[in-house]
Amino acid sequence: MKRNFLLVFLVTLVGLIYVGRLFYLQVIIGGNKNPINSATVKIEYDYPERGYIYDRNNKLVVANQISYDVMIVPKEVKTLDTLEFCDLLKISKEKFLTKIRKFKNPKKYPPWLPDVFIKQVAKEDFAYLQEKLHKFDGFFIQKKIIRNYPMKSSANILGYLGEVNEREAKKSHYYSNRDLIGRWGVEKYYEKDLRGVKGRKHFKRDNLNRITGTYKDGKFDTLAVSGKDLMLTIDSDLQKYGELLMTGKRGGIVAIEPSSGEILALVTAPSYDPNLMVGRKRSANSIKLFGDSINNPTYDRGLQGAYSPGSPFKIINGLIGLQEGVIDKNTSVYCYGGYQYGKRKHEFMKCHCGIYGRPIKLKTAIAESCNSYFSETYRKIINKPNNTKIGFENWSNQVKSFGLGNFLGYDLPVGQKGLVPNTKFYDDRYNFGWRATTNISNAIGQGEILTTPIQLANATAAIANKGFYYTPHIVKKIDNQTINNEKFITKRNTSIEAKHFPEVIEAMHEVFKTGTGRYNQIKGIDICGKTGTVENFTRINGEKIQLKDHSILIAFAPKDNPKIAMAVFVENGGYGSTIAAPITSLMIEKYLTNAISRKNIEERMINLSLQNEYDKLIPKKDSIAPTTE
């Protein structure tokens, strides 16, 4: 028995190695967890039609259109009459050859999988193509549904569709490569509602990719669920009008219905026609739009632009002062062309209210935008508890109760937090005992505080409502059902009691009656508002340069039972009263009366271009204009 040891040993050894290898292959790394996701099952998708989008007045703003792609199955392509083929598809021979060469590379394009050869052929060519193309093996026409934006505006709200790329498809449980997906705006935020659910059919397939029957008798097949239609809160007429008024300017307009938080208009300028992001020139346009770092048309200034709020912020400071009881409507402050907040000479804030040495009360202070009054009030608020830190934290929290300093939680995918500093912020910044006077600029909205136009519009809505707001949102109905998202129907209270508002609202009304907005009154409509002129600086070649002021305004109307609250921000527009005020007033008139009585102002605003101002900012370059079909 000694001699047979070698074979017995080898049989045992090999047996163990092989069983071990099988255990490794089949049990440790094997055992297909998802049997469908394998090379043997072909999945065919049934794409439901994507939901339509309407504005608040049921006007169609996003629709679908049919497009036709010429598809190629590289493996099936045979020798063909190149000339005739190129003629048919209206492409040059060189283009045809480079494309064919590209698809004939089996490493990049699996030869049996159909891929797009020519995207979106013209509709008028389709019938002719359909008839002729069957002559050419390996080519066929595929119908595809793409978006259409009849409103031709609101690109920042509506967004656009893109194709899911391979990397995303691998990570996703739903999407496959080249599926359409919302990339921005409502298309992105409401992707799941709009897209519906695609149906799946499973087929067995063999090594040559031939279908050999249904997989497991259709056990895993699902039906398509059609996409839901959306109704936006946007008033498309107002939106388009806002975009028209912003021609040649940079900035944002946000209008909100105070009683519901519905966004009536969300304008950013400059913007672009959303149809540019559809069709054959899509990728070329996309590069131009996203690559335009000068005009930044894909940057939503209404949502993402964080600016100093300027004078409108005085209203919030006034309200906090009233709430804290450090002022009342009769409290007077004297202004001598400015406010001396420290002993040293430079510790002085200039004021342009023009009321020299006479007592100024709250109403006048707001109407004339007195810096001294609000600096004094701010100081009183912070110093009330005899502890700067506690006082400041309290102030900061009250400011935040207006929805400032954080994401509002609206239903669009982009935004900015802005900044409302708290005690910690200044503790980190200064290594000395800072006081109210250290950051006295916050009193007039010029300090560290930053807000976005939508935050300001929302705070304005809260003022119009006398102390509460609803989180702004852009969708009113999904599939004809009014939204009941808890987030958007919950009343959010500010820290200010309702009784403190009438005085402030009166003052804001005064702004449009006798103050900075007096040239922009509308007959029969009581507008309440506050203009602002925000200093701003930039660095060019490392040098701090003061630029032309931003023009800003918050307003709501009518005074009683407000229907619209808004914030307008025009970059480098100068005084709030010269640009932001007329725009606001025109927008309010448009929305409330659906007509414009002051054509001359309208015309002046539309034609007013600040391009010269913007050109100063950057060394001149050839401007890049996107092309449309």
Added chain:
Amino acid sequence: MRRQQNNIFANIDWFLVLLFFSLVIFGWINIYAASSTNSDGSILNFSTRYGKQLIFIILTIPLIILILFLNSKFYEQFSSLLYLFSILLLAGVLVFGKKINGATSWYNFGGIGLQPSEFAKAFTALALAKLMSDRQYNLKLIKNQIKAFVIIFLPGFFIALQPDMGSVLIYFSFFFVLNREGLTLRYFTLGVTTIVLFLLTVYFGTTWVLVSSLVLITIIILYISYKNKQFIRFNWPVVLATYVALILFIAGVGYAYTNILKQHQKDRFDVLVGKIEDNSGIGYNTYQSEQTIKSGGFLGKGFLQGDRTQGNFVPEQDTDYIFSTVSEEWGFMGSSLVIILFMVLLYRIIYLSEKQTNKFSRIYGYGLVSILFFHVVVNIGMVIGLLPTIGIPLPFFSYGGSSLWGFTLLLFIFIRLDAHKKYDY
């Protein structure tokens, strides 16, 4: 001696017969699964591969009866003749054979193909047993070793001319027989070292392997001389010869690999050692086979439920790659069961061989077990991605009449010889 005819069925080893039929039947079930993908019809339909295979299986029964009813002395007496006959067939096929897939391995008799190399194994085993069972035969003599090598490699020579390198390799398995009968393990060590050096050279390149193996051998020699102070003084020719042989071999392999081996042969080694990874080209078989095995999981997908088998993803899935079908549809349970069945079969043959009092039967038994072992190791090793692609069938499993009958012949001659010993005395 009269009892012999009456008791033949009482004396045969039913356990081996049972193992044989288990393997053949389980094999056929998998051939059915692997080849029924594009056709349905009656199972005895000669136009389908599973139908043909069933007929081949049924035809093994008359063959088995014939083998069992011949006198066991017949095999010993006629072994030389049978061997010569198979050599003639192998030579003849080169002249009259039909070329399929680049190899002239088949006789064609009116649509029925016959592969003489499948039968030659059995007759070579018989001839070798005949030679070595001679009382005068002493394996220690070089002359006798050469005789054995000639018997073993003569069929191999003709098969190499077909060319069917996979089948040639089988004849190396007779080393186990020689080893059992007293041939020293040095040949085996030499063989293994050769293969390892070859693969290392292919993988790392001539220079690296040459340098590192020279360093290694120097260390070993220095160690031995350190232990045994006289070593170098007395064995310097051996030491010198070792160095020369090593250098010549590695350089030779490097040369042969780059200049003599054909590209498709090189590719097989390259894929095996992982030098190239190509899942769609030359590594396609191995890749598909591994994917199929993995997808089987622990319990398998069930009979006819293997979607990769049903989709014909693995090439040659009813012949050389039949084991992938087993693995997919029957899972780890089925695939390891097949390996265990083969192990039991091999153990049983070794056990019975050792019990033979007749030297001829014992040597033949070893021939049988060596061939079976080699087939199983090479075939399954290839399918599970441990060995390079070498196209030889899995005994009793793979589709094909010649292969099935060849193995039936091999096994049942042994069963017949074994049955004889029990009532010979």
